[in-house]
Amino acid sequence: MKTWQCDIAIIGAGPAGLAAALAAASSGKQVIILDDNPRPGGQIWRDGPQVTLPPLARRYREAVAAQPRIEQLSGVRLVARPTARSLLFETAESAGVVYWKKLILCCGARELSLPFPGWTLPGVTGAGGLQAQIKHGLRLDNERVVVAGSGPLLLAVADSVRRAGGEVVALVEQAPFDALARFTAGLWRWPDKFRQLFSLGFPRYRTRSQVIAAHGERALSGITVRRHGAEQRIDCTRLAIGYGLIPNLETALFFGCSTAHDAVAVNRWQNTSVTHIYAAGECTGFGGSELALAEGKIAGYAAAGNAAQAKTVFSERARWQQFANAVNRTFALGEHLKAAATPDALLCRCEDVRCGDVAQENDWRQAKLATRCGMGACQGRTCAASARWLYGWPLPQPRDPLSTARVETLCQLAQDAPPGD
Ligand SMILES: Cc1cc2nc3c(=O)[nH]c(=O)nc-3n(C[C@H](O)[C@H](O)[C@H](O)COP(=O)(O)OP(=O)(O)OC[C@H]3O[C@@H](n4cnc5c(N)ncnc54)[C@H](O)[C@@H]3O)c2cc1C
Structure with missing residues (x-):
């Protein structure tokens, strides 16, 4: 299995991940950025035949592509954590392990x-x-x-x-x-x-x-x-x-990071509860691409040990955080919305589980055991978040493997003795 070594690995190539990569590389660090999409840009800068990317998106993509200290791995599914400072991934054709000293999570958000x-x-x-x-x-x-x-x-x-x-x-x-x-x-x-x-x-x-x-x-x-x-x-x-959007938390939980208010908890350096792991962008809370860019820069500089540069971005972050707060206040979801989830409404479309089948359960795990809820093709990507919002269940803790993986990848993982941290 192919292996990579880097100073800083970044998961997610949306605005936050691209900004973090440029900040870290400009501070002299070797960076690897991994994303599950075929091209960088994340959600807002998603490429496609009917897309004219905005100039800012093109500038970021070109700058990342031109920076020799940044390597991009696309179409990547995160599978496991062979050691505390490595990650195993799969692509359509192969698998690999990235060994890193610092990790920045820029995993974005998804729709509720x-x-x-x-x-x-x-x-x-x-x-x-x-x-x-x-x-x-x-x-x-x-x-x-x-x-x-x-x-x-x-x-x-x-x-x-x-x-x-x-x-x-x-x-x-x-x-x-x-x-x-x-x-x-x-x-x-x-x-x-x-x-x-x-x-x-x-x-x-x-x-x-x-x-x-x-x-x-x-x-x-x-x-x-x-x-x-x-x-x-x-x-x-x-x-x-x-x-609205809810932070993607699985990867952060998988690496042992704490959450607060259903987002990855970070301090002013974008450092998570795990010392060598940082987080930026919408996995730390909904805020828009401008906030994601500011947070990404701070995380990149801070992970690279460049505190002086990180500080120069604090005011930009504060400005967009205020905007994010205004959006979150305005569009706070009303409890009355729950009434539409009638007992016969489908909750899990992969396994045909209805809201009434799980409403009495205490948590996601019990609901899965009792009904196969979330055990289909999408592995609960949609219904786990819906159920959590509807029933107030605690966040489920993800386990290895984080995503579906080929048998040979898992066998290889078992054979390779971990080289240690
Ligand atoms: C569906 C959707 C559509 C949106 N459309 C708009 C819009 O039209 N206009 C607008 O202003 N804002 C839009 N937004 C909001 C906008 O995406 C965000 O403000 C901004 O992109 C956040 O940047 P980010 O870098 O934090 O995350 P994202 O742009 O979401 O990037 C995160 C990236 O990380 C990848 N990723 C996550 N976990 C893993 C993993 N474990 N392994 C590998 N890769 C991973 C994701 O696939 C994604 O490419 C949209 C959001 C969503 C969810």
Whole structure:
């Protein structure tokens, strides 16, 4: 099995990971950056046939590619931790081990989906999921699309839908109008965000509203929206729905890092509870790409022992942290949303487990043992987060192997004696 040695390994090549890599390499460190996507950029700078990457994304990608101290490993699935300071990964063709002195976790966030009757019908996707499909070339000509859930991402998705030829027939937001009005009025403090918001427009925006059911025989034909107790049916061919972003925590938990408020806990140097592990970007809490970039730079400099440079980025981070706080306050999810997860609504679509089958369980492990919930193809990537939000279960601790792996990789792992830390 091929092995690599480096000063600093970075997991995740989104804005945070790219910024961390450049900061660490410019401080003289050898860096390896690993990501499960075929190309760097993470979620916001996801590449594809219908994508024109923004100049900032191109600059970061080019700078990373041109930096001789940075090696990029793409299409990588993290499998195991052979020693305290190494990681085993697989690609489509092979496997390898990276030995590192410091690790920076830049694992990003994923969308929170909440179950409701009909959410598994063809035509219903995550909001970011539909956006990713559009970036990969999907056209939506003659499609009637509802974008729903919560958060500023919905506006970006609605904009992508229009550019792909679709009609946005409604944008259904759970946050109340007065919270949105306060948020918009405070945007003068971040002029770029103000301009961005108004460039996206407010297409058929319905506030304090929730999709409670999706209808159709073989594919989506319409949805029911509840607002102030009144229900309305809207005909549509697609529903893109997501309730904001939640940090990806599995990798941090796997490496023994503590969490706080459902995010990786870090100090002002972006250092986690494990001395030689740092974290940056949305795995430390939702904040947008600007905050991810600032945190990535600090983590990269701090991991490289360059505290003086790290400090120069503190004010930039503070500015974008304030923006993140305003977003999180505005789009906080209401408890009433849980009512849509009726007992007969599917929770785990891989194993056909309904909400009513697990609602009485005490935690994720018990739910899995009793029902096979989360044991299908996606390994609970969607339903574990939904169940945790719905039922308040504790975070499950991930174990080796972190992802599905080929038998020969696991055999090789067992044969190779660990070289020690
Ligand atoms: C689906 C989705 C769509 C979004 N669309 C927009 C948008 O249109 N506009 C906008 O302003 N913001 C958008 N955001 C928010 C935006 O992505 C973030 O603000 C920003 O990208 C955060 O940067 P990051 O580096 O922290 O994480 P990310 O950009 O999420 O990058 C994390 C990277 O780490 C990889 N990764 C995670 N764990 C592992 C592992 N164990 N092994 C290997 N690789 C791993 C992920 O695949 C990903 O490539 C979106 C977020 C999501 C989840």
